[in-house]
Amino acid sequence: MGITDITDGVLRRIEDAQDGAREMLLDPVVRLGVTGLSRAGKTVFITSLVANLLERGRMAQMGAVGEGRIASVYLQPQPDDSLPRFDFEGHLAKLTAPDPTWPDSTRAISTLRLSIRVQPKGLLSGLRGLRTVHLDIVDYPGEWLLDLPLMTLDYAQWSEQALNAARSPARRDHAAQWLAGLDQVDPAAKLDESVAGEQARAFTNYLAAMRAAGLSDFAPGRFLMPGDLEGSPALTFAPLPKPDKGGSRSLWRAFERRFESYKRLVVKPFFRNHFARIDRQIVLIDALGAIHAGPQAVADLRGSMADILEAFRPGPNSWLTSFMGRRVERILFAATKADHLHHTQHAELTAIMEALVADARRRADFRGAQTGAMALAAVRATVEQMVDHGGQELGMVRGRALDTGRDIALHPGDLPRDPNALIGMATSGAQSWLDDGYSVMRFAPPRLTGIAGEGPPHIRLDRAAEFLIGDKLR
Structure with a gap:
């Protein structure tokens, strides 16, 4: 480690100490990093999360919402003048238009501040007034995290x-x-x-x-x-x-x-100025897309997850250690597009997600950080139905095809109950799955009805929010 790294590390720790002092005197700030590899749905996730926090009718599994302790949520001016503002309004307009379209994917770093007025929980909560928690959402491409190993080469x-x-x-x-x-x-x-x-x-x-x-x-x-x-x-x-x-x-x-x-x-500069300031992190993963692409894509994704996890585990001799004044306290790995499967297969998708990161999680010393995995859909684009297939009921999803706009029903295939069977084929160098594989259909966004008090429909977005920031709202 050179003198520049040491100097940068000292400056970073001074800045973090100053930030901590300000937060003790003023309102606390939680910095949530949102990343994922291409086509994982980062922009849609942030847009739906913000919309559903502003209109909380679909967020019952988020503790502070279910307990009725959130008084209001509102957008604040840009917290960092050096970064572009996440275009929440533009992205939401695309999702809620009469002919909705998916917003453009993440190409650069951006941020947005959301302020939450909440009633504290506890025996003395009646004697305490409302407090404000600021949520700074930092959106950045997951490909940038994959540059981390270059620093050691x-x-x-x-x-x-x-x-x-x-x-x-x-x-x-x-x-x-x-x-x-x-x-x-x-x-x-x-x-x-x-x-x-x-x-x-x-x-x-x-x-x-x-x-x-x-x-x-x-x-x-x-x-x-x-x-x-x-x-x-x-x-x-x-x-x-x-x-x-x-x-x-x-x-x-x-x-x-x-x-x-x-x-x-x-x-x-990316790690020093942005990544090192993150408190909570969600990593979005298009696991279904990788499964559809075949065993080699799954093996590649598994390697990517290991590389990304390395970014959250600066070891004693790592160049990154000097920059990490803060430590990521909670990390959620989320398989997106759960709405492309019938809910009866969501458990299998979650198990595959956990298996993809299992080895890296075991190797990593998170030093107290909590990690989790789940399957979710930030915007639900399909509805479910059961059909009779040879005397047996088959779970299907129905939605509008993105390329044609036609209404279609799909059963993409059955995910294995044992995720290690899938991981085993991927790591053994298999060129294709033994069965017919898994189908993937690109669905268009749903035409939203705009019910007052409700954000876009989703699957488990409220549970993800509870894991990531629920403890800060107690």
């Missing part, structure tokens, strides 16, 4: 790992074009910016192909979400085989410098 180590992974059976087809072009490149040759750009684009296309195929364990995450760094040297590099010799002006040395710049300019 140098360019040569990362290149070797990335090239070995690209040549694996699960990825070699997606990497074929990039690897073919790489064979024509001499890493020891003098830097040619046209060659550097071609390599960076080919590598980025490979990452995009993996994501499109349902794979999730890849880095650097910002390559697919470049923002204002698009075209910069910090994002113009790719893995290379290490040459026997490489001069200071070689392609290898240039990429090595740019790799270190990426860590310094992109990865560290």
Whole structure:
């Protein structure tokens, strides 16, 4: 750990101490991080959570709501002038329009403050007045968390790992074009910016192909979400085989410098300025999408979950330790799109969710943090029905197909009662499931009726909120 890391850590602890002192004198603030990999439904989750906290008719399983102790909930001005505001109103307008559409997915970090006026609980609650708890929701792409392992690697180590992974059976087809072009490149040759750009684009296309195929364990995450760094040297590099010799002006040395710049300019500031301030965290996971994509996608997702969990467990020699003045107190892993299954299979989906993160949770020392797993749907897009199928009742879900708008009914397949059977096939390198697999249908948002006092329909959103912030409202 360098002197810069130590200095940053000291400054972070001073800032956290100042924040803590302010919160003791003023109103407490809970910082909830919301993340997940692509298509997990982060934007929909935050929009529905805020809407259902403002209109709490569907939040009975949230303790303070069920006990009638919440007097009011309201939006506050932006808590951090350096960050974009989460566009709650715009996203809700899309969900509640006469012809509703899903809001755009998360592409960058944003935040929103919600203030909750609550009556404290306890023997002396009648003598105490209402208090205000501020909930700061921080929305950020899960792919950014997957950059964390880069901080422990140098360019040569990362290149070797990335090239070995690209040549694996699960990825070699997606990497074929990039690897073919790489064979024509001499890493020891003098830097040619046209060659550097071609390599960076080919590598980025490979990452995009993996994501499109349902794979999730890849880095650097910002390559697919470049923002204002698009075209910069910090994002113009790719893995290379290490040459026997490489001069200071070689392609290898240039990429090595740019790799270190990426860590310094992109990865560290995110963890220092945002991640290290989070108190509670929910990680949203499209487990059904991975199951539909096949065993390789499930194995990849399992690896991604292990990498993400590492971000919440800074060990004694970790670079991240110096930044972690706060510690994440509660972490919820949620399988989204539970409305794509009949409720009789929700227990199996939750068990699969728990199995996906089980090894990583056992390895991790959370130092007192509570972890949980559940299946939920932030906005319920389907209704359930039972149909007779060969003399047996079959649980189905019905909704509007996203691509055609037609009303359809679907039984996606039966999830295994033993999640280890599914995990076992994934980790053994199986190319496909033994049966017909699992169907996935993309449903359009429901046409909402706008009942006074109720937010969008959901599945277990209130239970998720209770786990994440319920103790702060007592």
